[in-house]
Amino acid sequence: MTSPIRTERHDDVLVIISNNPPVNALGAAVRQGLEAAVKDGIADDSVTAMVIRCDGRTFFAGADITEFGKEMVEPGLPTVVDMIEASSKPVVAAIHGTALGGGCEVTLGCHYRVAVPSAKIGTPEVKLGLLPGAGGTQRIPRIAGVRLALEMTAKGDPISAKKALDAGLIDKIVGEDSLEADAIAFAREIATKRPLPRASEKTAQADPDAVAAFKTENARRFRNFDAPAANIACVEKAADGSSFADGIAFEREQFMALMMGVQSAAQRHIFFAERQAAKIDDVPADTKLREIKRVGVIGAGTMGGGISMNFLSAGIPVTIVEMQQDALDRGTGVVRKNYEATAAKGRMKPEQVEQAMGALKPTLDFADLAECDLIIEAVYETMEVKKDIFTRLDAIAKPGAILASNTSYLNIDEIAACTKRPEDVVGMHFFSPANVMKLLEVVRGDKTADDVLATVMALAKKIKKVAVVAGVTYGFIGNRMLMPRQVEATKLLLEGASPEQIDKVHVAFGMPMGPFQMSDLAGVDIGWHRDPSRIENIRDALAAENRWGQKTKAGFYDYDEKRTPSNSPRVTEIIDDFRAKSGVTPRAISDEEIVVRTLYTMVNEGALILEEGKAQRASDVDVVWIYGYGWPVYRGGPMFWAQSEGLAKVVAGLEKYDFPVAKSLKDAAESGGRLK
Ligand code: 3H9
Numbered sequence: 136m137t138s139p140i141r142t143e144r145h146d147d148v149l150v151i152i153s154n155n156p157p158v159n160a161l162g163a164a165v166r167q168g169l170e171a172a173v174k175d176g177i178a179d180d181s182v183t184a185m186v187i188r189c190d191g192r193t194f195f196a197g198a199d200i201t202e203f204g205k206e207m208v209e210p211g212l213p214t215v216v217d218m219i220e221a222s223s224k225p226v227v228a229a230i231h232g233t234a235l236g237g238g239c240e241v242t243l244g245c246h247y248r249v250a251v252p253s254a255k256i257g258t259p260e261v262k263l264g265l266l267p268g269a270g271g272t273q274r275i276p277r278i279a280g281v282r283l284a285l286e287m288t289a290k291g292d293p294i295s296a297k298k299a300l301d302a303g304l305i306d307k308i309v310g311e312d313s314l315e316a317d318a319i320a321f322a323r324e325i326a327t328k329r330p331l332p333r334a335s336e337k338t339a340q341a342d343p344d345a346v347a348a349f350k351t352e353n354a355r356r357f358r359n360f361d362a363p364a365a366n367i368a369c370v371e372k373a374a375d376g377s378s379f380a381d382g383i384a385f386e387r388e389q390f391m392a393l394m395m396g397v398q399s400a401a402q403r404h405i406f407f408a409e410r411q412a413a414k415i416d417d418v419p420a421d422t423k424l425r426e427i428k429r430v431g432v433i434g435a436g437t438m439g440g441g442i443s444m445n446f447l448s449a450g451i452p453v454t455i456v457e458m459q460q461d462a463l464d465r466g467t468g469v470v471r472k473n474y475e476a477t478a479a480k481g482r483m484k485p486e487q488v489e490q491a492m493g494a495l496k497p498t499l500d501f502a503d504l505a506e507c508d509l510i511i512e513a514v515y516e517t518m519e520v521k522k523d524i525f526t527r528l529d530a531i532a533k534p535g536a537i538l539a540s541n542t543s544y545l546n547i548d549e550i551a552a553c554t555k556r557p558e559d560v561v562g563m564h565f566f567s568p569a570n571v572m573k574l575l576e577v578v579r580g581d582k583t584a585d586d587v588l589a590t591v592m593a594l595a596k597k598i599k600k601v602a603v604v605a606g607v608t609y610g611f612i613g614n615r616m617l618m619p620r621q622v623e624a625t626k627l628l629l630e631g632a633s634p635e636q637i638d639k640v641h642v643a644f645g646m647p648m649g650p651f652q653m654s655d656l657a658g659v660d661i662g663w664h665r666d667p668s669r670i671e672n673i674r675d676a677l678a679a680e681n682r683w684g685q686k687t688k689a690g691f692y693d694y695d696e697k698r699t700p701s702n703s704p705r706v707t708e709i710i711d712d713f714r715a716k717s718g719v720t721p722r723a724i725s726d727e728e729i730v731v732r733t734l735y736t737m738v739n740e741g742a743l744i745l746e747e748g749k750a751q752r753a754s755d756v757d758v759v760w761i762y763g764y765g766w767p768v769y770r771g772g773p774m775f776w777a778q779s780e781g782l783a784k785v786v787a788g789l790e791k792y793d794f795p796v797a798k799s800l801k802d803a804a805e806s807g808g809r810l811k
Contacts, residue, residue, distance in 0.1 A: 140168025142175070147183040148322045149176040150315065154190040161237045162199035163208035166215050169241075177222055184322035185226045187219075187245065188315060193232025194254070195241055200263065200403060203394065212237045212269040213383070216244035220333050225325055229318035230254045230305070233293060240269040243278065246331045248305040249318050250296040256304060257293025261362045263406060264399030264769060268390035272369035273382040274334035278303050281342040281374050285349045288366040289357070339374035346371060359645050360769055361398050365389045397779050401771030405761055408754035408772070412603045413592055415585075416751055422589040425535060429454060431507030433524060435466025435497070438541060439513040441569030444470055445598040447491040448570075454496045454503050467497045473570065505531045509594070511563055513541040521545060522553045529554035537587050539563040540578075544610050547580040557582040561591055564611060565600075566763045574763035575600040576611050601762045606749035612759045615744060616773070619736040624650040627732060628673050628710055631721035634691040635702060640729045645767025650733065652700070655690035659683045676709045731788035738777040738785055742797035742810060753810040774810050782810070 139155035139162075151172040153159050161169075169187070176185045189195060198212055210218075219226050219241065228234070228242035230250035239256050242248045250256070258267040258275070266272055267288060276284035279302040287294065299305045309317035346367065350357075357363040372385045393399050414420070430446045432439045435457040443453045447470075457463035474488040496503070504510050510532060512524050521540060528538050538560045540550055551557035562578025575595045579588055588604065595602035605611040610618060624637050638649025648656070659674060660683040667679035677683075677690065682705075684690035685698050692700035714721055741756045750756050757772020770776040777785045782804035789796050803810050 136164070138168040138171075139165050140172055142172050144182075145319050147181060147326070148186060148319045149179070149182045149184075150186045150188065150319065151176070152188055152190055153195065156191050158193055158196035159189045159191060159238070160197060160199035160201075161195050161212055161215075161241070162202060165195075165199075166208075166210050166212060170210050170215050170218060173219055173222060173226065176226075177224055182224065183326040184224055185222070186229050186315070186318045186322050187226060187241065188229035188318065189231070191232075194228075194230045194234040195238030196233055197236030197238050197259070198269075200406065203403060204400075212240065213387070216240050216269045219244040220246070220335060222246075222331075225322065225328070225331055227318055227322045227325075229309075229314050230256065230296075231314055233257070235293065236260050236267060236271075237269050240267055240271045240274070243271060243274040243304075243334050244269075246333065247307075247321065247325060248299075249307045249309045249314075249321050250299065250305045251311045251314050252296055252308055253311060254296045255293040256296070256299050257291065258288050259291040259293065261289055261291040261366055262402065264360075264362045264396065264402035265393050266362060266366045266369055266386065266390055268386060268394075270335070270383060270386070272366060272386045273373045273379060275304070276339040276370050276373040277334050277337040277379075281339060281370055282345045282349075284339075284370045284373070285346065285367060288370060289349070289363040290353070335379040341371075341374040341376075359767065361396060362393055362402075365393055398769040401769050401775055401779070404754065404771045404775050405757065405768055408758050409601050409762075411752065412601065412755050412758045413596065415588060415592065415604055418585045418589050422586050424593055425508065425537065425586055425590045427451065427508045427537075427590065427594055429507045431456065431504040431510035432513060433501075433504070433510065433528075434513040435463050436513065437469070438565065438567060438569055440466045440470045440473075441567065441571075442511055442513055442541065442565050443495060444473060444491075444570035445565075445600070447494050449598045450494070451598075452494040452496065454498060454507055456498055456501055456504060458499065460499060463497050463499060467492075467495060470495065501527060502531050504528065505533055507532070507536060509537040509539060509591075511539045511541055513565075516542060516544065518545055518549065521550050525550050525560070526553050529556065535559070537561060537590060539591070541565055542578075543614055546609075547578045547607050548582070551580050551582060558584040559587055561587050562605070562607075562611070563591060564605075566613075572763065573599070573601045574613070574759060575602045576605045576613060576759065576763070577602050578605050578607060578611055580607055601758060603755045603759050604751055605759075606747070608744065608747065608749045612741075612744055612750050612756055613763045615749075616737045616740045616756075616760070617764070619740050620733045621650055621654075623732040623736055625672060625674060627724055627729060629714060629717065629719055630724060632724040632729065633710075634706065636724070636726075637729055637733065640726050641733070644730070644734070645770060647765040651691035655684035655692060655694075655700070657684070658686060659690045670713075673710055673713050676713050677706070680705075680709070682706070682709075728792070731792055734773070735777075735785050735788045736794060738773050739789055739794060739797050739800060741774055742800040745810065746797060746799050778809060 141152050143150045155165050176182045226245045227247045228245040231254050234242050234256040239258050258271050260267050283302050296308050369386045373382050429452045431454045432443045433456050435455050443455050446453050477483045478488050540562050543564050547562045551560035561583050564576035566572035566574050577591050592602050634651035638652050641649035660678045663678040670676045681687055682689040688694040693703040744750050753774040756774050760766035760772050761768050786796050786804040
């Protein structure tokens with residue numbers, strides 16, 4: 136097998152090049168090749184300096200994550216980084232693309248670093264539940280100080296070449312298109328300079344105030360995660376006067392503990408699940424895509440406006456249609472306000488706001504949609520209204536235009552059937568707020584054409600969404616799984632639990648909010664029959680008293696002006712009253728029962744969805760819940776979580792409370808297999 140590492144001589148400079156597509160991950164062959172090449176460079180008297188660079192779209196993007204959990208093939212990355220640093224001849228890292236994780240650590244082992252202006256460097260291991268395990272936690276603080284090291288390791292966001300230059304993490308920014316030549320010239324300049332700068336020989340200043348402030352600032356973000364604290368502890372160790380060797384030993388110990396833990400397994404699962412979700416099993420990867428030059432959006436409400444922003448931000452013009460001028464003005468006003476708020480936070484330049492707004496064409500004329508290549512309907516969630524819109528769309532849309540509905544529950548096949556081109560119809564279920572939430576459920580109708588599906592999936596990536604394909608079923612993947620949870624949560628209230636108890640169990644589990652906090656946010660009146668005299672459940676009783684949630688400052692909780700919730704004595708009365716009328720004597724409900732009835736039931740529903748072929752794979756279900764509903768990523772999504780709980784335990788829990796268990800779940804539990 137040929138090595139992914141080759142070398143080229145430029146007189147006295149040895150250039151070591153990696154070619155390991157797609158992202159130059161530092162797999163075993165790369166590590167072996169690097170080690171051998173650097174050793175050769177050291178041994179060859181005619182070499183005065185070395186440059187390490189990568190072919191393709193990026194410098195090393197990190198360790199090869201697919202090797203994790205398998206037996207390690209020597210040399211390990213820490214060994215390679217240490218031997219580069221120990222070299223008696225200078226080694227220069229020449230960075231383009233993203234030098235991430237182990238890739239960043241390779242650069243820190245090098246004596247010098249040069250980068251193109253567009254390069255980024257970072258240590259995102261924390262997002263995989265890990266920490267930089269090849270000396271990164273010890274070298275970054277020694278070069279760039281504790282503050283930046285905390286930011287880079289515990290938060291994991293990459294920094295720009297400019298910021299890295301200011302922090303000393305790179306030595307020079309070179310030409311965007313002349314990286315190799317400039318790196319060689321740089322290597323010649325420093326070839327005879329001694330002593331060689333070695334990060335391990337520097338000392339880092341302790342900064343307890345910065346550590347304390349960082350922990351406080353990020354307490355919410357880090358809640359329940361193991362890895363951020365371990366990253367922080369390692370950075371502190373680098374600056375507490377310990378030797379470099381002791382720091383490295385500490386880093387290794389922490390790294391291994393995280394690697395063996397369930398959180399990192401869950402986060403690595405999601406990394407691959409997210410990428411897998413983009414693939415459609417029975418649609419070839421090279422399917423020719425339809426060209427989308429302009430998008431149409433029907434409805435300028437919260438959803439339509441948010442949807443439009445995704446495309447505008449990606450530079451795709453949008454035609455947005457409303458029926459009334461005031462609604463249109465309100466909608467476009469909200470879009471502008473959102474962009475201006477982003478600009479005020481410094482995340483957008485004022486001219487970018489104008490550019491985005493300039494690409495938005497508001498209109499009252501439905502016929503203007505004829506110029507669009509993709510049209511997304513985002514109006515009321517009623518089949519009659521949707522059918523009417525699609526009939527009208529069919530009459531005016533250009534041939535080959537993709538017609539999409541943003542419905543969150545309704546049958547796409549029924550909607551498609553009122554057009555003469557059902558193959559062009561697809562569901563695009565955005566989550567609210569649509570400009571923020573990363574999930575997009577792409578609903579594949581019976582007749583949806585392959586190229587329509589492939590085009591929408593590719594477009595999703597362009598607008599930075601994580602797309603998952605769902606089949607036609609009421610509520611698709613996410614909302615369908617939400618249903619048993621809501622039904623059981625409401626039943627538990629009747630039987631004796633309080634909204635606070637149930638919500639607390641969910642928040643402790645890691646969800647951003649519990650079922651009743653979510654009802655209050657979404658609106659208790661959603662789906663209500665609007666007849667105050669008809670009270671069939673506790674929700675009806677609340678809705679009848681105008682307790683519609685946060686918007687009326689009263690729902691399952693009371694809210695003050697700042698929307699801070701507090702327990703509501705009135706809700707307790709309403710619940711007590713409803714229990715009495717229903718002849719129910721309340722009993723004590725255990726937290727364990729809440730977990731089984733509101734979380735295991737979701738897993739069961741997920742298994743049914745898979746059995747019915749409405750989701751392609753169990754990991755897709757996990758992606759939906761992580762990106763659409765805030766399921767804690769360190770639990771890897773409901774299906775992964777069920778697996779780590781033990782499927783036999785999940786089945787036993789469901790049976791204890793008399794739920795009919797999905798066959799695939801039962802089979803996997805019995806055979807010790809996995810949910811697929
Ligand atoms: C680490 O370094 C630990 C060390 O500190 C300690 C060691 C002792 N490995 O994302 P894309 C695959 S931990 C294996 O679609 P993009 C990916 O699965 C690592 N495979 O491209 C996909 O495969 P497929 C720290 C990897 O252009 C394909 O490459 N580093 C790896 O949108 C394309 O990926 C990270 O966490 C990997 N490291 O984004 C960085 N990375 O085609 C992780 C990617 O079969 N990577 N693949 O679906 C990224 O963030 C993005 O991939 C990157 C490119 C920004 C680089």
